[in-house]
Amino acid sequence: MNEGRAAQPGRLRTYLLGGAVLAAALTLAACSGGQSIGGGSSSANSGSPYGFTTAKQNPKSEITVWVDSTRLPAAQAYQKATGQKIRIVTYDGDANGSNSFRTKMELFNRAGSGWPDVVFTADDNSASWGSLSGTGDLAPLDKGTKNLVPAATLSGFAAGSLGVCTVNGSVYCLRNDLAQNVLWYNKTLMDKWGYQVPTTWEQYQQLAAKVATQHPGYIVGTAGDAWTPEIYMWGSECPASQVTGPKAITVNTSSPDCVRAAKMLDSLIASKTMSTQDIFGPQFAKQEGSKILMMPGPDWYGGSVFQGLLKTPKGQIAVAPALHWANESQPVTGAVGGGAWWVSAHSTNLAAAIKFATWVTTSDAYQADLAPGYPAYTAAAAKWIAKQQASGYWANNIATPITAAASQVWTGWVPPEFSQESVWASTVSAGMAQGKSIESLLPAWQSAITNQAKVLGYTVSK
Secondary structure: OOOOOOOOOHHHHHOOOOHHHHHHHHHHHHOOOOOOOOOHHHOOOOOOOOOOOOOOOOOOOOOEEEEOHHHHHHHHHHHHHHOOOOEEEEOOOOHHHOOHHHHHHHHHHHHOOOOOOEEEEOOOOOHHHHOOOOOOOEOOOOOOOOOOOOHHHHOOEOOOOOHHHEEOOEEOOEEOEOOEEEEEEEHHHHHHHOOOOOOEHHHHHHHHHHHHHHOOOOEOEEOOOOOHHHHHHHHHOOOOOEEEEOOEEEOOOOOHHHHHHHHHHHHHHHOOOEEOOOOOOOOHHHHHHHHEOEEEEEOOHHHHHHHHHOOOOOOOEEEEOOOEOOOOOOOOEOEOOOOEEEEEOOOOOHHHHHHHHHHHHHOHHHHHOOOOOOEOEHHHHHHHHHHHHOOOOOOOOOHHHHHHHHOOEOOOOOOOOOOHHHHHHHHHHHHHHOOOOHHHHHHHHHHHHHHHHHHOOOEEEO
């Protein structure tokens, strides 16, 4: 299995472009064809049936598509399959909270030209700013009297997968891939030691206590990554990122659902069964790589971590369903990444833009055959996961738990227009490095999220 989060660690480290390269790429975008000139989406066609004011359309214009390096094959595959020439620009994909997509769109708005037609982002939070009244940078796909994307196509995406880019009932993206969390485990060791694979977080914590005593040095996860909250807090239904409107967010890190996850992590860190190292850091593979008994994490851990980083031998690694808390009426999980495609409201060739965005998210020629991560489109996902299973690397049937988790991602965690990972890293991770417990850092996390949200004009409730 290959990674689903823009080539992890690529999303964070490998494929980030240098400033000069990025500037050159975006200059190319500004000079490209297929763009609305002199006023953007407010300049023409106020009678549009799509629920927003479109630019004057030119069906013969060439569209410009922005992709990160990992999604470059998607654009190339589209050209090969359709014969349609498109202008491809590579950029950082909004990786690591760079916010480069929004920054450049604001520059183009001031210039009145230069907008791309379709953009891939490694985050899903662009709807939070692109849908704002008075900006209208991103095209709603199901608004007005005529949908840009048919309802039948939208319904083909995994349940809840479009929720992260839905604002006021309108969908603003087509999800490229998902990054649902499951439980990875070493089946060889579990069988050898007679351990039962846990199904709940409570059982997971109990098993960790046994490991600490019976097999010291082995770990059941890591809390050293910036996406730790997306595994443990999101999976605990912690209301730290509940975006309720274009500029409204609920943040309550003192909720019992946050506290229980924090207490669990603190207990595992204390017993040394929870690593505090960054999984892609310089020492993790060397010091912890051969000592992993279990590892909650996203679907892309299979290819990126176990096959790629750690080079775990064939036949050892298995997948279990996402862990859930015993008192949950319906099991839920979190997600670490998954990208999205956005169509610009400024495009002068919406038909071609929609055709491209639909093809790269639904076509087997890319999603089933070439895509590095679990597709958000369910028909392609079934073929993709079957291909991974057929590789013979895995110790069990990984398809069933990964597929089930795709529709279990809790919809109460919605990305705002800032990076929650960056906030966690600068507050909780920094505090942990000083020896503080995660539970004790929950108030600081609350304040940091609240302050960042207010700076960006959010109304924050608790």
